[in-house]
Amino acid sequence: MFLRYQDGQFDIPDRTFHSMQTSWLLSSQRSSTDVKELIPEFFYLPEFMTNYEGFNFGKRHTKEPVMDLNLPAWCHHNSRLFVLILRQSLENQLVSTHLHSWINLVFGFQQQGLAAKEAVNIFHPAVNILWTGGEQYRG
Known part of the structure; x- marks a missing residue:
C-alpha cells in the first residue's frame, strides 16, 4: 500500500x-506545525516497529540506514516493552480520569468553532488547508 x-x-x-525520539522532539519542541498522533498499533502491535521483511528504505543524510523503528532507551529498545509501557500509561488512573477531555478535543464539541478557540484546539491555517483537501477551514 505504501509503495x-x-x-x-x-x-x-x-x-x-524512523525514530520515536526525533518524532517526539519535532512535535513537542522544535516545530509548531509538526502534528503527530499515536495510531492504535502503538498500544497492541509491537511487530509493526520491526522491518522483518528487510525492506531497503534507503539511508538518511547521516548515512544511517532506515531499518527498524528507533525506540527510546527507557524501554531498552525493545518494541514489546515499549508497547507494554505505553499501554500501562494509557490505562492508568490519571489518564482514565481525563480521557474524556481529550476525546472532546478530537471528536467532540471542542474540535471546531468558538469552543475550539477557547480550548486552544486550533492549528495554523496552512495545516487546516492540507487536512481539508485544499478547502480553508471556516470554523
Missing part, C-alpha cells in the same frame, strides 16, 4: 518515520 501511494517508490529516507 502504491508513493508511485512505486519508498519515500525519501529522511522523511520516513
Whole structure:
C-alpha cells in the first residue's frame, strides 16, 4: 500500500518515520506545525516497529540506514516493552480520569468553532488547508 501511494517508490529516507525520539522532539519542541498522533498499533502491535521483511528504505543524510523503528532507551529498545509501557500509561488512573477531555478535543464539541478557540484546539491555517483537501477551514 505504501509503495502504491508513493508511485512505486519508498519515500525519501529522511522523511520516513524512523525514530520515536526525533518524532517526539519535532512535535513537542522544535516545530509548531509538526502534528503527530499515536495510531492504535502503538498500544497492541509491537511487530509493526520491526522491518522483518528487510525492506531497503534507503539511508538518511547521516548515512544511517532506515531499518527498524528507533525506540527510546527507557524501554531498552525493545518494541514489546515499549508497547507494554505505553499501554500501562494509557490505562492508568490519571489518564482514565481525563480521557474524556481529550476525546472532546478530537471528536467532540471542542474540535471546531468558538469552543475550539477557547480550548486552544486550533492549528495554523496552512495545516487546516492540507487536512481539508485544499478547502480553508471556516470554523
